[in-house]
Amino acid sequence: HIGNEARKRSAALILKKIAEKNPDGEPAVLMGDLNAEPEEAPIAVLKEKMKDAREISKEPPFGPVGTFNGFKFHEPVTRRIDYIFATGMSVRQYAVLSDARDCHYPSDHLPVLARVELSGK
Template structure:
């Protein structure tokens, strides 16, 4: 890959931020929740297990961005209920980013 090529890594990584694998990824990429410049919206937990009566605490879903070619503007975790149920056992996470010109 050419230098300064923007890239993302995202998904359900089944690991919380304190685990070695997430710490390793964080050494070479930006965790968009942590590096958001303007806004972080919503809770940190992303796994809800379809249980709306328990506040989610496990963050296992991520969006990582390349360090030198992407500016992270905002990050959000959406936890809306639909008909009093979660549509998924994971909350969607969204990052608004800007590709930087080099």
């Protein structure tokens, strides 16, 4: 989406759809390439209702902060646009994997992993 306002509205729509599909407030996960960095408005909207797995991981996050490498193997990965958001669960571990083969990444995005723990009701 072009424009900050449209991206904020998209984030709000995602939260609305989660609430519609999950009226009982069961644990939920939202993950993917959100094309927004942590300080941008769409991420702030999502954080109103969900928790950023990186921020709530019980163990220190593993790997680079960034997730978008642009296939630039010899440059630092600093741009974070891929996320795992969670609600109703704890995050035991969070990691961004930067494995490569022959100085080539398999994708322009690094894999983001979280190990979560659901508490019984």
